[in-house]
Amino acid sequence: MNDRLTNGAGRAQRRADARRLEILRAAARVFRRSGFAGAGMREIAAEADLSPGNLYHYFKGKHEILYFCQDRSLDVMIAALETARLSGQPASEQLRQVIEAHVRCLIDELEGSAAHLEVDALPAPLRKRIVLKRDRYERGIRRLVASGMRRGELARTDVKLVTRAILGAANWTARWFHPEGPRSASAVAEGLAEYLVRGLAARLPKKAGRGRAAGSQART
Amino acid sequence: MNDRLTNGAGRAQRRADARRLEILRAAARVFRRSGFAGAGMREIAAEADLSPGNLYHYFKGKHEILYFCQDRSLDVMIAALETARLSGQPASEQLRQVIEAHVRCLIDELEGSAAHLEVDALPAPLRKRIVLKRDRYERGIRRLVASGMRRGELARTDVKLVTRAILGAANWTARWFHPEGPRSASAVAEGLAEYLVRGLAARLPKKAGRGRAAGSQART
DNA sequence: TCACAAGTTGAACCTCGGTTCAATTCTCCT
DNA sequence: AGGAGAATTGAACCGAGGTTCAACTTGTGA
Structure with missing residues (x-):
């Protein structure tokens, strides 16, 4: 009975949440296509298939939409960082x-x-909150890199600088990648990671125990 | 006499050109600080120390200012590419x-x-023209990389992808670099180049004639 | 010195895009 | 079915920012 009592309200809440998510996805696509400044609320509304005024029922304004898009992205990236960290590889x-x-x-x-x-x-x-989260993500990557350096798995260098170079190269794909291009998203992600990681593995061939490093030596 | 005849007009022209350059420099600073969308003509005028309306005496509009800023930057970068190419190193x-x-x-x-x-x-x-020039620059870098690969100086990999990674990392410095930060612009440029080049030199230690590679091996 | 062209100004104009809002429709609960 | 709240709409509002422009100032050449 209690379950039945909240069923409708629960469903309405779920629908509202789903609509919010839909809007965020649509907005993310428009932001990616046109940038924040170039993305108009009318365009976002059209992409989400509702009227411009309706957006304000779900979000306070354009900036709040951007904020939640960013928050979502950072959640995904932080989760991936955590997964990698826990892998013990x-x-x-x-x-x-x-x-x-x-x-x-x-x-x-x-x-x-x-x-x-x-x-x-x-x-x-809002910026303050996003910057905190983004910096948390970046620090996580730095810790990963620094730890690898301490263990002798990565070449020693300026951790901050290298992390930013990595993030820069990764972020820049948003500028040049086209889904209809010659490379799939996965191929780009893999190729890029390969290159960027190699820049940190450059001085490792001396470690005889390293299977890959040994392979590299045999090949070249 | 002929020299004296054009002296005043010549001077006026030079002053106009100097003023244009001043405006472009000021605009570049504002664009870098606030982005194109965030940069207002009033702000640019203030930075260049003249009135907003006066900007239109020298440039047709905001977009033309951006265009010339971009054109200048690409000229500088293309010149550096040419210098490097001619160095024969x-x-x-x-x-x-x-x-x-x-x-x-x-x-x-x-x-x-x-x-x-x-x-x-x-x-x-205007975009078309800048894209042509920018692509010319990028192709120049690609040719440099590809040539190094053919000569065995650089590791073989996807030239286009790697070039874009390099440009991405380099361009991203605009986002995070602060003049008052712990590293000078030069230190950042050098450190970044070091890392990005190393990602392409990873497989070269086998070349006994390479002074640096040999040094690296001795160190690690 | 005078006339004209170049350079400058500051207020006003105008457009575009974020936002509001009254009216309407839809959904849920009793 | 009726009432209340949620959701939606489309037109109107409003302000920020790019631009125009008449009036004025400065520079140049005869």
Whole structure:
């Protein structure tokens, strides 16, 4: 009976949540296509198949939509980072997974979102929250890299600089990747990760115990 | 006499040109700070120390200012690419120079310009011209990389993908670099180039004639 | 010195895009 | 069925920012 009592209200809540999610996805697509400034509320409404005024029933305004898009993206990326961390694999493998997940998060055709690239577009209170989360993500990657360096799995270098280079290269795919292009999103993610990880593995061939490093030596 | 006849007009022309350049520099700074959308003509005018209406004496509009900023940046980068190419040094060294110049072009405190990062903001005719030039620059880098691969100086891989990764990492410095930060622009440019070039040199240690590779082996 | 062209200004204009809102429709519960 | 709240709409509102422009100032050449 209690279950039956909340069934309708529960269903309405679920529908509202689903509609919110729908809007966020649509917005993410428009933001990725046109950038935040170029994305109009009318365009987002059309993409989400509702009227412009209706957006305000679900979100306070354009900035709030952007904020939630960004929050979602960062959640996905942080989860991937955590998964990699818990895998217990070598640092280079973990880093590869993180980079691939990051790139996919950006350029996946249906779910991809470049929203988190436009933090500066947010008003200060929302921006602060996103920056905290983004910095948390970035620190996680740095820890992964630093740990790999300490273990001798990655070449020692400026952790911060390298992490930003990695993120830059990954984020930049949003600019040039086209779904109809010659490479699939996966191929791009993998190729990019391969290159970026290799830049940190450069000085490892001396370690005889390293299966891959040994393979590299045999090949070249 | 002829020299004296054109002296005043020549001087006026030079002053107009100097004023145009001043405006472009000011605009580049504002664009870098606030992005194209966030940069207002009033702000640019203030930065260039003249009135908003006066900008229109020198440029047709905001988009034309952006276009010329971008054109200038690409000129600088293309020139650096040409210098590196003509140096006849190994591909990895050439690539290093190109990357460093690219990064400096972005984050140099007085002259730096991130304008070329916002190609999409241009109306179609101007955008077409910038895209042509930008693609020319990118093809030049690709040729450099491909040539290094053919010569065995760089590891063989997907040239286009790697070039874009490099450009992405380099361009992204515009997002995170702060002049008052712990690293100078030069240190960032050098560190970044080091890492990005190493990702392409990963498989070279086998070449006994390589002084650096041999040094690396001795160290690790 | 004068006439004309170049350069400058600051207020006003105008458009575009974010947002509001009254009216209407839909959904849920009694 | 009726009432209340949620959801939706489409037109109107409003302000920010790009641009125009008449009036004025400065520079140049005869």
